[in-house]
Amino acid sequence: MAFHDVLFLDSDPEWFAAYRDRFGTRYRSGTAPDPLFAELFHRAQERWEGKNHVSATPPDLGVSSDTERAARAGATGGEPVLDFAGQSTPYIDYQSIDVLLSLQHPRSPAPSELPFYILGQVKELLFKLVYEELVRVRSLLDGDRVPDAVWGLHRLRRVVELLVASWDVLGTLAPTEFNAFRDHLGQASGFQSYMYRMVEFALGNKAAELARAHRGVPHVHRQVQEALHAPSVYDAALRLLARRGAAIPAGVLERDFSAAYEPSDAVERAWAEVYRTGGPADETFLLAEALMGVAEAVGRWRSVHLLTVERIIGTKPGTGGTLGTAWLRRANEHRFFPELWTCRGLL
Numbered sequence: 459m460a461f462h463d464v465l466f467l468d469s470d471p472e473w474f475a476a477y478r479d480r481f482g483t484r485y486r487s488g489t490a491p492d493p494l495f496a497e498l499f500h501r502a503q504e505r506w507e508g509k510n511h512v513s514a515t516p517p518d519l520g521v522s523s524d525t526e527r528a529a530r531a532g533a534t535g536g537e538p539v540l541d542f543a544g545q546s547t548p549y550i551d552y553q554s555i556d557v558l559l560s561l562q563h564p565r566s567p568a569p570s571e572l573p574f575y576i577l578g579q580v581k582e583l584l585f586k587l588v589y590e591e592l593v594r595v596r597s598l599l600d601g602d603r604v605p606d607a608v609w610g611l612h613r614l615r616r617v618v619e620l621l622v623a624s625w626d627v628l629g630t631l632a633p634t635e636f637n638a639f640r641d642h643l644g645q646a647s648g649f650q651s652y653m654y655r656m657v658e659f660a661l662g663n664k665a666a667e668l669a670r671a672h673r674g675v676p677h678v679h680r681q682v683q684e685a686l687h688a689p690s691v692y693d694a695a696l697r698l699l700a701r702r703g704a705a706i707p708a709g710v711l712e713r714d715f716s717a718a719y720e721p722s723d724a725v726e727r728a729w730a731e732v733y734r735t736g737g738p739a740d741e742t743f744l745l746a747e748a749l750m751g752v753a754e755a756v757g758r759w760r761s762v763h764l765l766t767v768e769r770i771i772g773t774k775p776g777t778g779g780t781l782g783t784a785w786l787r788r789a790n791e792h793r794f795f796p797e798l799w800t801c802r803g804l805l
């Protein structure tokens with residue numbers, strides 16, 4: 459594939475994606491290529507990625523240093539830099555801020571729709587952070603790096619608390635304010651959040667049937683399936699306990715990770731033993747409590763969601779096809795890391 463292959467981008471999305479990954483930066487960096495090339499590239503980009511596409515490779519910012527920053531502050535007399543070469547600012551370039559701020563499309567004239575819309579997007583971003591951190595914590599546990607995993611879980615818990623706090627804003631939507639735009643949501647529902655589903659899977663709630671909602675969206679379905687089939691952070695914690703001598707049954711360690719987790723008395727006893735023999739100086743004790751912190755925070759997210767929903771729509775059905783609060787109440791009964799909860803009864 460060569461730069462001049464821009465001629466064929468309109469015919470095949472995969473060919474376009476390969477070309478974009480290789481040469482896309484040349485079309486963004488302001489070093490304008492041939493105008494005909496640019497026209498063909500942007501036409502194909504609009505066709506395959508839509509107007510507000512997410513750039514696969516945002517511009518390179520270069521690498522700075524303390525010395526360079528000190529020299530610049532000297533040169534500006536301590537005032538901010540106001541002149542930038544090219545058609546962007548480094549701030550826009552770093553986090554694609556212009557793309558991010560072009561993604562708000564309320565569907566109704568109701569002023570209350572914008573807070574709902576933006577808070578929904580913020581929550582998706584935070585779900586993504588929670589998911590990525592869970593994957594990282596899982597690999598730290600696989601590598602026996604317990605203090606690093608515990609540190610990661612402490613941060614993760616704070617992110618989940620932020621998600622819980624965000625209900626405060628949505629709780630200010632009066633039923634009438636929500637109803638002013640609700641009909642414009644069609645069948646869209648938070649239930650279809652694939653990032654939330656991936657978080658549930660990474661935490662160990664492998665409700666495989668719920669992945670079905672994403673079957674028609676190949677790039678999403680791939681990610682959801684990967685999260686479904688991978689071991690959860692809890693599976694990783696149990697394997698770690700086993701490596702440290704706990705009597706975890708083979709059937710728990712070598713299970714089908716995509717199947718619903720069946721709680722086990724032996725695992726419950728193993729966690730009880732962690733609490734009996736350990737204390738705050740013990741790695742597995744700290745791990746147990748850090749996991750509980752996350753499980754409790756996600757449980758709180760679920761329960762504040764339920765309360766907020768009840769406050770806004772009462773007993774009305776949801777947009778996603780369920781009876782609403784009755785369905786959410788049942789989802790609230792589930793506990794992540796179940797034996798960590800039940801082992802309390804043995805202590």
Ligand code: HEM
Pocket residue numbers: 577578581582628647648649650651654763766767770771775776777778779780781782783785786789
């Ligand atoms: C403020 C108005 C909201 C109402 C009235 C509401 C209502 C509901 C209802 C009734 C359900 C059950 C599925 C259905 O039939 O739709 C549900 C599920 C869900 N909602 Fe909300 N919701 C609201 C806001 C949000 C927001 C802002 C988020 C976060 C992005 C969210 C995330 C979810 C998730 C992840 C589920 C699936 C829960 C699970 O699988 O256990 N909801 N919601």
Ligand SMILES: N[C@@H](CC(=O)c1ccccc1NC=O)C(=O)O
Pocket residue numbers: 578579640643646647648649775776777778
């Ligand atoms: N299930 C909600 C609607 C809902 O949660 C929703 C709808 C569209 C886009 C996002 C939503 N929720 C999360 O942001 C309802 O029954 O009104």
